[in-house]
Structures are given as C-alpha cells and as structure tokens.
Amino acid sequence: MNKHDYLLISIVMIIGVSFFIINSLVSFKASKAYVYYDNELVQTIDLSHDNLKEYTIKGYNGDVVIETMKNKIRVKEETSPLHLCSKQGWVSSSLEPIVCLPNKVVIRIESSKEEVDAVVR
Amino acid sequence: MLVLLLSGCNHITMVSKDLSYMNTYIGIKIYNKDTKKMEAALNNIDKMYTEYDKLADRYTSYEDIININYINNKLGINERLKIDDKLYKLLDYSKRYNDQTNNLFNIALGNVIDTWVQYRDGIKTGVPSITELKNSGSIDINALVLLEDNTIMKTADISLDLGAITKGYVTELAADYLDSIGLHQYLITAGSSSVKVGNHYDNDRYKIKLTDPRPTNKYNKIVKGNNIAITTSGDYERYYEYDGVRYHHVINPNTLFPPNHMLAVTVINDDAALGEVLSTTLFLMPIEDGLEYIKQYDGVEAVWYGTDGTITLSKGMSKYE
Numbered sequence: 001m002n003k004h005d006y007l008l009i010s011i012v013m014i015i016g017v018s019f020f021i022i023n024s025l026v027s028f029k030a031s032k033a034y035v036y037y038d039n040e041l042v043q044t045i046d047l048s049h050d051n052l053k054e055y056t057i058k059g060y061n062g063d064v065v066i067e068t069m070k071n072k073i074r075v076k077e078e079t080s081p082l083h084l085c086s087k088q089g090w091v092s093s094s095l096e097p098i099v100c101l102p103n104k105v106v107i108r109i110e111s112s113k114e115e116v117d118a119v120v121r
Numbered sequence: 122m123l124v125l126l127l128s129g130c131n132h133i134t135m136v137s138k139d140l141s142y143m144n145t146y147i148g149i150k151i152y153n154k155d156t157k158k159m160e161a162a163l164n165n166i167d168k169m170y171t172e173y174d175k176l177a178d179r180y181t182s183y184e185d186i187i188n189i190n191y192i193n194n195k196l197g198i199n200e201r202l203k204i205d206d207k208l209y210k211l212l213d214y215s216k217r218y219n220d221q222t223n224n225l226f227n228i229a230l231g232n233v234i235d236t237w238v239q240y241r242d243g244i245k246t247g248v249p250s251i252t253e254l255k256n257s258g259s260i261d262i263n264a265l266v267l268l269e270d271n272t273i274m275k276t277a278d279i280s281l282d283l284g285a286i287t288k289g290y291v292t293e294l295a296a297d298y299l300d301s302i303g304l305h306q307y308l309i310t311a312g313s314s315s316v317k318v319g320n321h322y323d324n325d326r327y328k329i330k331l332t333d334p335r336p337t338n339k340y341n342k343i344v345k346g347n348n349i350a351i352t353t354s355g356d357y358e359r360y361y362e363y364d365g366v367r368y369h370h371v372i373n374p375n376t377l378f379p380p381n382h383m384l385a386v387t388v389i390n391d392d393a394a395l396g397e398v399l400s401t402t403l404f405l406m407p408i409e410d411g412l413e414y415i416k417q418y419d420g421v422e423a424v425w426y427g428t429d430g431t432i433t434l435s436k437g438m439s440k441y442e
Contacts, residue, residue: 116328
C-alpha cells in the first residue's frame with residue numbers, strides 16, 4: 001500500500017465514523033427521564049440502554065415501580081385507586097409526561113426536537 | 122421554565138408552567154418577547170385554576186368559599202343561597218347546554234356516579250342493577266333553579282358533578298384572558314385529553330398529534346391549526362372491567378349506564394368549554410347520530426374511534442390536514 005491508499009482508508013474511516021456519530025445523534029430521541037416526587041427531582045434515569053431495567057420510587061401511597069427500555073419508560077406498578085399511570089403504558093415523548101397524582105410522582109422525558117407541539121389521546 | 126426561541130431576528134421567549142388541578146395536569150406555554158408580562162400572566166392563570174378547582178370540588182369543603190360540596194351536602198331543599206358569581210356562571214353555562222344536548226350533557230348525575238364509583242372502587246362487586254341506579258337519587262337538572270342575583274335553589278336532593286366541564290371551561294377563560302392582554306401565542310394542555318392553542322409562535326400552525334385510545338398507538342393523526350381547542354372523551358381512563366365488559370366513567374343520563382358506541386371521540390372547535398360539552402355529548406350517542414348532530418354547530422369537527430378500530434372523520438376535518 002502506498003501513501004495514497006493510507007490516505008483513502010483514513011478518509012473512508014473518518015467518513016464512516018462521522019456518519020455513525022451523526023446518525024446516533026439524529027436518532028437520539030428520549031435520552032433521559034426525570035422523576036419528581038412532590039415537585040422535587042428524585043431520580044434521573046438514563047434511557048440510552050437496550051435492556052429492560054427496573055426502578056422503584058417511593059410514592060405518597062407506596063412504591064411506584066418504573067420500567068425502562070431504550071428511549072422509553074413506563075410505570076409498571078403503583079398503589080393508587082385508578083392505576084392511571086400504569087394504564088398509560090410506554091412513553092417516549094416529552095409531550096406526554098406520566099403523572100401519578102395520588103402518589104405525587106411525575107415522570108418527564110427529555111427528548112430532542114419533537115415533531116409536534118402537543119399530543120391528545 | 123424559560124426557553125429562548127431563535128425565530129428570525131425576533132428573540133421570542135417561551136415561558137411555561139405546570140399545574141396539578143382537577144385531578145390532572147395542566148401545562149401552559151406562552152410565547153412572547155415580554156418575559157415579565159408572561160410570568161405575571163402565568164401566575165394569574167394559576168390562580169384561576171386554583172379558584173375553580175375549589176369552587177367545583179365535590180369532595181372537599183372549604184371554610185372561605187361556598188362550593189359544589191356545600192351545595193350538594195349543606196344546602197337544604199327549597200332553601201335560597203347566594204353563590205360566587207363565577208360558580209353561578211359556570212352552573213348557568215352547564216345548564217344551558219343540558220337543553221341543547223337533549224339532556225345528554227347533565228351536571229346533576231352525582232348520585233348515579235356515586236353508585237358506579239362504589240363498584241369501580243371494589244366496595245361492591247359486579248354491575249349495579251337498573252333499580253339500584255334509579256334508587257341512587259334524583260338526577261333531574263331542572264331541580265337546580267338559578268334565580269336572580271347569583272342566587273340558587275334546589276327543589277330536589279340532586280348532587281352536582283362538574284367533572285365533565287370545569288377543566289375546559291377554565292382553560293377557555295385562561296385563553297380569553299391571555300388574548301385580552303395581548304398574549305396571543307400560547308398552548309394550554311389540560312390533562313392528556315385536551316389542548317387549546319392560540320396563534321402560532323413562528324407564523325406556522327400548531328401540530329397536535331391525536332393518538333389511539335388504546336396503548337397500541339396504531340392510529341396517529343396530526344391536526345394542524347391555530348386558535349383551536351381539541352378535546353377527547355373516551356373509555357380509557359377511570360373504568361373497571363367485569364365479565365369482559367368495560368364500564369367507564371361517562372354515564373348516559375337516559376340509560377344510567379356507560380355507553381359502548383365507540384372507544385373515544387375527539388372534538389376540534391374554537392372553544393375548549395364547548396369542546397368538553399360536545400365531546401361528552403358525542404360520546405353518548407352512536408357515531409352516525411353524532412355526524413348529524415354536530416351539523417348544527419359552526420366550525421365543529423370530530424374524529425370518532427369505533428369499537429372495531431374504524432376511524433370516522435367529519436367532513437371539515439380536511440382543513441386541519
């Protein structure tokens with residue numbers, strides 16, 4: 001291999017790596033979730049991992065069990081009369097906070113640019 | 122919260138505030154250059170929701186105000202009571218729409234709702250019989266008499282429940298207030314089922330995503346518009362299941378049962394209060410009847426989510442594409 005080959009390989013590699021980085025930035029969606037109890041931030045959860053993870057937060061009525069997967073989060077179990085939080089299911093948008101009013105727990109997602117201004121179910 | 126939006130050379134700022142009222146979450150965003158004015162407006166809107174939350178409260182009494190709890194539990198039959206002008210107007214508004222909706226929109230369902238809540242909360246098991254529901258107490262809205270000078274009277278032992286109207290009613294008042302002080306660019310999210318937007322912050326239209334009433338997220342439609350309210354009534358919150366049947370919280374005053382005509386209906390119009398009235402009303406009638414019914418209202422469109430997953434759109438929905 002001569003000098004030009006090394007140069008070519010380097011250029012290809014740089015383009016490849018840049019592409020990978022840019023691509024991962026663009027597909028960067030819901031990266032972090034913030035969990036609040038009584039309006040105080042109690043936990044920050046990283047959502048960039050692929051595997052299922054479980055967290056337990058102390059709510060007003062008891063434990064609030066949270067599950068996360070890549071770019072999404074849900075409440076799995078809660079002690080509340082209507083279970084509105086767990087019924088909401090998986091969330092991956094900053095526009096749909098999970099609000100567990102009886103437990104005074106709010107989960108908000110930080111995500112990159114949203115395609116819409118609001119979501120109505 | 123304060124966010125800077127770099128739109129053109131105008132440095133428009135967004136201020137936002139999240140409130141928890143009426144068993145839900147209210148998010149307010151205002152876009153303008155005048156941060157101080159926006160902050161002051163947010164505080165005033167917070168006060169509006171606080172005040173109406175107390176006035177419309179069925180379950181709690183407060184020392185300093187006469188509210189729905191007082192009217193339901195303390196006010197005697199045929200006894201006259203002078204109430205807050207704001208609450209009087211809210212009752213008057215709700216009662217007027219009872220006439221227009223052939224009694225489908227009824228704020229006097231409290232007695233029947235209480236019976237259903239006992240089953241939903243598991244205090245009783247199964248499904249109430251029609252006899253039990255009928256014996257729950259009066260649901261005759263005409264037993265609420267609105268007299269002159271903010272004075273009211275009950276002629277029967279009805280129980281008022283303003284759960285279907287207050288949130289949208291206050292949201293509309295908040296939007297009116299923002300417009301009246303020259304803050305025309307705003308977005309108010311009242312729970313997951315209602316949004317009201319003003320003018321756009323960047324000469325565009327707001328994009329609001331309507332999602333599936335079931336968590337499968339199969340249906341995603343984007344509605345684009347300014348100065349509109351979007352309100353959904355559905356069977357997906359506050360329900361219980363028995364023998365494979367879902368019993369949700371929106372009760373038909375004529376049958377005393379929750380209907381199963383559809384999964385949900387979303388109303389798009391320019392008024393969040395009327396949006397609540399109409400989404401509730403449409404939810405209580407078959408889809409074909411609803412398509413006919415909304416023709417009497419100008420500028421009201423709707424999206425129905427059928428029980429089999431079919432989506433029905435009213436004719437004018439295309440203008441929000």
